[in-house]
Amino acid sequence: MTTTVSPARSRTGSKPAGSHLTGTGAMVRLALRRDRVKLTLWLVAITALVPRFYYAAVTAVVPTPEALAEASQMIRVSFMRVLGGPLFGDVTTRSYFLAAYWVEFLLAAAIMNIMLVTRHTRAEEQTGRAELVRAAVVGRHAQLTAALIAALIGNAALAVLTTAATISIGFPFGSALLFGASLAAVGLVFAGVAAVTAQVTEHPRGANGLAGIVLVTVWLLRGAGAMQGQEGGPLFWLSPIGWSQQTRVLAGERWWPLGLSALVAALLVAGAYSLVSRRDLGASLVAPRPGRASAPSWLRSPFTLALRLQQGAIAGWGAAFVAIGFILGAMTGGMEQTNLPIFAADADFGRAWLSLMVFTGSLYTGAFAVLSVIRLRAEEVRGRIAPVLAGPTGRPTWYWSSLLVTALAVVVLPVVYGAALGIGAAVSTGDLGLAGEVVRASLIRAPEVLVLLAVPAALLGLAPRAMNAAWAVLVYSGFIQILGPYMKLPDWLVNTSVLSHLPWHPMGAFAPVATVVLLAIAAVLTILGLYGLRRRDLASG
Known part of the structure; x- marks a missing residue:
């Protein structure tokens, strides 16, 4: 009498247990469930500040045509362009709103993505939860993929919500959609940045710190480029933040600069997958320095x-x-x-x-x-x-x-x-x-x-x-x-x-x-x- 043993099937479906993406769907659902409060708060806060900042601008900063002209002139000729600006097109309350506050929304989108991706990658490895998860039928790349998909969903939601918010303050639909897409584009770039830095350091704080250094660097490049010309100089084009601003919302709008963001995000994600394949779970590309044999007094x-x-x-x-x-x-x-x-x-x-x-x-x-x-x-x-x-x-x-x-x-x-x-x-x-x-x-x-x-x-x-x-x-x-x-x-x-x-x-x-x-x-x-x-x-x- 003989017995035939059939190959065991993966509990997660028909994919073979050796697939690098096995279990990604379940990991995405887990990430979104765990982030249901944090991600929602980020999205609500960024969206709510669109009409609030606009209201503050039109009631306190530029309530009259004279104040609007003076504030716009100050952005064009002063150091204020480092923080805001450039001011594209005709001077209106909405173009001033973009010149004064657009950068702040772009920075917020970047920080949201950095923290989200690091939280679901390097932080999970440091706490040991990733090892427990990988003990089940979960592929090598499932965790990183789930974090990036969660970031993609978060950025899509951000684009939709901020589009609606900018429509509420009088932006045309196409301009509002481009504004929302510009935030999502920067978010995706820095999701890719965080995916790479999460492979480099052993601790989530280090990964966040490296990604933060990249963010500060591109912000400074954007500021230096803004001082090179009224609509941005060569350095402006070295910054993903600058690419989003160069879509020129409300002033000769163009979508193609967001293609640069999509390309860089794709390259960063590809680099992250390459790096995650070259290291052990819990390890980092930069090995931590061994401490001294004895501590100083x-x-x-x-x-x-x-x-x-x-x-x-x-x-x-x-x-x-x-x-x-x-x-x-x-x-x-x-x-x-x-x-x-x-x-x-x-x-x-x-x-x-x-x-x-x-x-x-x-x-x-x-x-x-x-x-x-x-x-x-x-x-x-x-x-x-x-x-x-x-x-x-x-x-x-x-x-x-x-x-x-x-x-x-x-x-x-x-x-x-x-x-x-x-x-x-x-x-x-x-x-x-x-x-x-x-x-x-x-x-x-x-x-x-x-x-x-x-x-x-x-x-x-x-x-x-x-x-x-x-x-x-x-x-x-x-x-x-x-x-x-x-x-x-x-x-x-x-x-x-x-x-x-x-x-x-x-x-x-x-x-x-x-x-x-x-x-x-x-x-x-x-x-x-x-x-x-x-x-x-x-x-x-």
């Missing part, structure tokens, strides 16, 4: 260990603050000559501009603070905190040491930013005293950022699974403070913003009562976080 305390772990992030943010601060400060000279309604009629427009930029620095520093505390939760989830706490270091010592390093950083970083901002302003205006004035103004706003730091610290102890709610607090505070006056929101609602209690004008004004209250709130929230941390179980890793 200064690393023996929890504080110095926390400083060592955060020094790379602090240095990176500091370098970015220097570059951004100097560029923004260099625009002060042009602002002194303006008469835009966004500032009070009797304001010193140069100092009013610097006050606004100092506030912007608080937002940047708040983002650093939130990321730093979220990193602590990530370290806990990955099981790296348990060995530290198994020794003589207790939870309170670890908690206070880590937060103290971040707290010192959110005091030092505004000083660095303020110094760069002040030096740029001094160079553009010839007023050397601005440097010290801006540094003082930046430092005075530190209590706001300490509250933004304390919010995720409290969540770390009391509700660690809700850590991302700290982003909601930061975004809400910035949104209410910047757009609240233009939306004519009631004072009580504006005062719910963390960033609404220290004065903007005059620059560097000190409010002792508000400062003490903010510091007290930060202290209470931080203590509540420690209370919760001591009472809950650690994540098992």
Whole structure:
């Protein structure tokens, strides 16, 4: 009697178990389900800001034909083209909206894609989840393919939503569609960039950092190209952001520059597949450097260990603050000559501009603070905190040491930013005293950022699974403070913003009562976080 054994079939369908794409469909569904909240928030936020920025522009910046002409002239002849512009075609409120804000939407689309692809590739490998998934009938390329398909779906949704949003502010359908497609094109390019950087480094932070460096580089190339000519010079064409702007929405529209984005995205994706085939799961193309056989004596305390772990992030943010601060400060000279309604009629427009930029620095520093505390939760989830706490270091010592390093950083970083901002302003205006004035103004706003730091610290102890709610607090505070006056929101609602209690004008004004209250709130929230941390179980890793 003989028995015939038929070949086993893959549980995922008729594809052979050896196919590199086996299980891709299931991985796509999993990625979209896991990202149903994060991706939705990104799409809603970017889409909602289209009519909101347009409304703010037409009501506060260019409410009259005279203001529109002056603002447009400033973009054409000043350093403002580095951040916005160029201004294509006839001067209208909609062309001004594109010149002033288009770059910001393109940057947001790029960041959304970088984080999405890294989250579903390198982050999955580092946590070990990718190894568990690959133990089933899942192909070698399924995970990367699923991440890219999720990015493609996200960008398609972004294009549709932003097309509808721009139609709502009066854009013709074809122009609105081209605007939405321009955002999706940049998103796809940086999905490809993240797919490549995810193969290069061992950690998701490193992959995000490399992709961020690429993003900053192409942004700077676009800015340098914008200064070469009214409609962009040769350097403009070296940037995917520039390609999207060169579609010239509302001014002789053309779709072909988006073909460059599609071509580069395809090349990057092909490169990512080639790289993923050349490395082991969990490994990286750039091998991590082995540490020393013994740690130096200064690393023996929890504080110095926390400083060592955060020094790379602090240095990176500091370098970015220097570059951004100097560029923004260099625009002060042009602002002194303006008469835009966004500032009070009797304001010193140069100092009013610097006050606004100092506030912007608080937002940047708040983002650093939130990321730093979220990193602590990530370290806990990955099981790296348990060995530290198994020794003589207790939870309170670890908690206070880590937060103290971040707290010192959110005091030092505004000083660095303020110094760069002040030096740029001094160079553009010839007023050397601005440097010290801006540094003082930046430092005075530190209590706001300490509250933004304390919010995720409290969540770390009391509700660690809700850590991302700290982003909601930061975004809400910035949104209410910047757009609240233009939306004519009631004072009580504006005062719910963390960033609404220290004065903007005059620059560097000190409010002792508000400062003490903010510091007290930060202290209470931080203590509540420690209370919760001591009472809950650690994540098992």
